Amino acid sequence: MIKRYIPSFALALGLLLGTTAAMAEGPELASAGNNLRDTASLQRGAHLFFNYCVGCHSLKYMRYQRIADDLGLTEDDVMNNFNFTGGKIGDPVISHMPPEDAQKFFGKAPPDLSLEVSAKGADWVNAYLNSFYLDPKSQIGWNNLVLPNAAMPFPLWELQGEQVPVMAAAKPGDDPQVASLKLLHPGRLTPEQYQQTTRDLTNFLEYVSEPAALQRRHYGIWVVLFLLAFTFLAYLLKKEYWKDVH
Amino acid sequence: MANVFSTIGDWVTERAPGLMPVYRKHMTEYYAPKNFNLWYYFGSLALLVLVNQIVTGIFLTMNYDPSATGAFDSVQYIMRDVEWGWLIRYMHSTGASLFFVVVYLHMFRGVMYGSYKQPRELVWLLGMLIFLVLMAEAFMGYVLPWGNMSFWGAKVIVSLFGTIPVIGKDLVEWIMGDFLPADATLNRFFALHVIALPLVLLLLVVLHLAALHEVGSNNPDGVDVKHGPKGNRWDALKPADGIPFHPYYTVKDLVGVGLFLAIAAFIIFFQPTLGGWFLEHDNSIAANNLVTPAQIKPVWYFTPFYAIVRMIPSALGTAVWGVLGMFGSIALLFALPWIDVGKVKSIRYRGTGYKAALTLFVLAFLGLAMIGTDMTDELFPKLFGQDIDITAWDNNFGRVLVLIYFGFFVFLWLYTHLGWEKTKPVPERVTTHD
Structure with missing residues (x-):
């Protein structure tokens, strides 16, 4: 009886997963390749964030205490290395920069990054951090392939170096489009090291977007296994009860 | 322990004798x-x-x-x-x-x-x-x-x-x-x-x-x-x-x-x-x-109905037709028992026309969901070439699906009210009896 349905269910499941996977791709961005289980990467990402980003960007939903607990750091580590505003360990991460100043400097207050990866995706954030290039036409001197006319000057330029665009051949009358980016002046890191750096930073921001992700993966497997075992027992019970139904 | 429960049970039954019959009935x-x-x-x-x-x-x-x-x-x-x-x-x-x-x-x-x-x-x-x-x-x-x-x-x-x-x-x-x-x-x-x-x-x-x-x-x-x-x-x-x-x-x-x-x-x-x-x-x-x-669209479960709103064009200076179409698509489901008056209930013994119509109806519903979720914006260029007009394809495809959705009910009405259905013999009892 049940066997008759297996092909249809397999087909339905396949279609569902297939379309979900196809939809999740969205625009073509390289995979960030980050891994939330890599605690060392999360710690490096946190250091990068607090060295290069927190000057302007807050994580208003993220508390210092939670970072210490989840990333295996001591309270002293976090208070000495990450907390530049004199906040308490239970306080959220709020940038030093007054919003009015930020508005003046950049024309737009730097966004809070607590939910950046939830909103844009890890691949987007990683690609964004790899796509800055020198642009003399822009007021801040920088532009970005993923987010054209981004208001942010490139904060990691010392690490990556300076990229310049390689223009594609344009049809007559059209503006030439950027085809790819080329490293003009290397920075302190090799391209491989820099990619690992942005991967770490992206990883940290993904963690910040949903700290519970660490917990749910930890518990999830046991919950699912328990429920499958329960289903098996329920099936045996059903078989026993239904023995006399013909 | 069992004793305690039956004592409590008796105590309740004495005071509310109607409870157990309700439990048994349901x-x-x-x-x-x-x-x-x-x-x-x-x-x-x-x-x-x-x-x-x-x-x-x-x-x-x-x-x-x-x-x-x-x-x-x-x-x-x-x-x-x-x-x-x-x-x-x-x-x-x-x-x-x-x-x-x-x-x-x-x-x-x-x-x-x-x-x-x-x-x-x-x-x-x-x-x-x-x-x-x-x-x-x-x-x-x-x-x-x-x-x-x-x-x-x-x-x-x-x-x-x-x-x-x-x-x-x-x-x-x-x-x-x-x-x-x-x-x-x-x-x-x-x-x-x-x-x-x-x-x-x-x-x-x-x-x-x-x-x-x-x-x-x-x-x-x-x-x-x-x-x-x-x-x-x-x-x-x-x-x-x-x-x-x-x-x-x-x-x-x-x-x-x-x-x-x-x-x-x-x-x-x-x-x-x-x-x-x-x-x-x-x-x-x-x-x-x-x-x-960038795209405003409802969660997946509303998309077939949302697509119906989008697919029905404005006419006579008002866009109300799409909204009427959406409510109509649900109202027709309410009326199903009076639209379909065929005597045979189960698809197992119904006419081929019914099976075909129901299959088309389900496909139309899923197709409308794909339009409502904008899945077709990615799918159509992959299937029919990069330089097609996606909106026109969405509209043409979607309007056919809307016609199929409503056509299902029209067909079912004609099919059963005019006696076109050729059903199979229905068994006297459920087929799994001993």
């Missing part, structure tokens, strides 16, 4: 056909999800702040600072989507096996009312996190009422309590979502079950066990092909519950957003009336 002496198949799990699963939504909803309410300034922050507070808050919220958000999964499958079962037909019209009507209230409940719940998609979704859906001639504009303001979705809107949607609609939903579910138990359950063969031979192991006057709901179907449903919960747990713990299908990326940005999301 559980141990409700004789359900013994040939239920996989499709019959979804009713009990819908009830399970309803309970889940109410219980998790209560805990969410304890920490949620229904104000335009506090709502978004309070959801993050639940996700980060409330003990197990993330689990409660993911159970609620996953439950919302799975509610529609099981309800759509439950409804399809009813259509496929003719469960809406005489004498179960009332069961069907109450079920359709549940579906309607569920849609309102889901829509208002979707607005509460006050993300940017909540805001713009609310704006677009409420604006549908603005297409009504003369009173439309005032009606929209009356619904929102403001010129935009705002604090007043959020407050009232919260009240409706947590109190008014759940009460209505619960009442309708009780009536749906009561109406069902008056007439008895249909089954995959569509033959009424009440009209078959009498006498089973428990009662000489009850249907021979019926078995007591409890314990037979309670233990059977337990298997379905286990598997369903395992799937739900997998989603909750490993894919709570389901790639943006259950929780959308744009809703991680707080509501902002100055920033429009």
Whole structure:
């Protein structure tokens, strides 16, 4: 009886997963390749964030205490290395920069990054951090392939170096489009090291977007296994009860 | 121990002698056909999800702040600072989507096996009312996190009422309590979502079950066990092909519950957003009336109906036709028992025309869902070339699907009222009797 349905269910499941996977791709961005289980990467990402980003960007939903607990750091580590505003360990991460100043400097207050990866995706954030290039036409001197006319000057330029665009051949009358980016002046890191750096930073921001992700993966497997075992027992019970139904 | 229970039982029975008969009528002496198949799990699963939504909803309410300034922050507070808050919220958000999964499958079962037909019209009507209230409940719940998609979704859906001639504009303001979705809107949607609609939903579910138990359950063969031979192991006057709901179907449903919960747990713990299908990326940005999301579209479960609105063009200077089409598409489902008057219930014994029409109807429904979710924006260029006009393709394809959707009901009316259907012989009893 049940066997008759297996092909249809397999087909339905396949279609569902297939379309979900196809939809999740969205625009073509390289995979960030980050891994939330890599605690060392999360710690490096946190250091990068607090060295290069927190000057302007807050994580208003993220508390210092939670970072210490989840990333295996001591309270002293976090208070000495990450907390530049004199906040308490239970306080959220709020940038030093007054919003009015930020508005003046950049024309737009730097966004809070607590939910950046939830909103844009890890691949987007990683690609964004790899796509800055020198642009003399822009007021801040920088532009970005993923987010054209981004208001942010490139904060990691010392690490990556300076990229310049390689223009594609344009049809007559059209503006030439950027085809790819080329490293003009290397920075302190090799391209491989820099990619690992942005991967770490992206990883940290993904963690910040949903700290519970660490917990749910930890518990999830046991919950699912328990429920499958329960289903098996329920099936045996059903078989026993239904023995006399013909 | 057993003694204590029976003493308490006797004590209650003495004071409320009517209770046990009610229990027996609906559980141990409700004789359900013994040939239920996989499709019959979804009713009990819908009830399970309803309970889940109410219980998790209560805990969410304890920490949620229904104000335009506090709502978004309070959801993050639940996700980060409330003990197990993330689990409660993911159970609620996953439950919302799975509610529609099981309800759509439950409804399809009813259509496929003719469960809406005489004498179960009332069961069907109450079920359709549940579906309607569920849609309102889901829509208002979707607005509460006050993300940017909540805001713009609310704006677009409420604006549908603005297409009504003369009173439309005032009606929209009356619904929102403001010129935009705002604090007043959020407050009232919260009240409706947590109190008014759940009460209505619960009442309708009780009536749906009561109406069902008056007439008895249909089954995959569509033959009424009440009209078959009498006498089973428990009662000489009850249907021979019926078995007591409890314990037979309670233990059977337990298997379905286990598997369903395992799937739900997998989603909750490993894919709570389901790639943006259950929780959308744009809703991680707080509501902002100055920033429009790139694509405004409803959650997946509303997309077939949303596509119907989009596909029906304006005419005579008003866009109300699309909205009428959407409500009409649901109204026709209400009228199904009177549109389809074929005597044979189950698809197993119905004419080829019916099977073909139902297949087309399902494909049209899924196709409209694909248009409503904008999946076709990626699919069409892949299939038909990069330089096609996607909007034109969407419209042409979608309008054919809308015609098929409505055509199903027209066909069914002609097919059964004019006696075109060539049915197969229906067995006297359910096919799995001994």
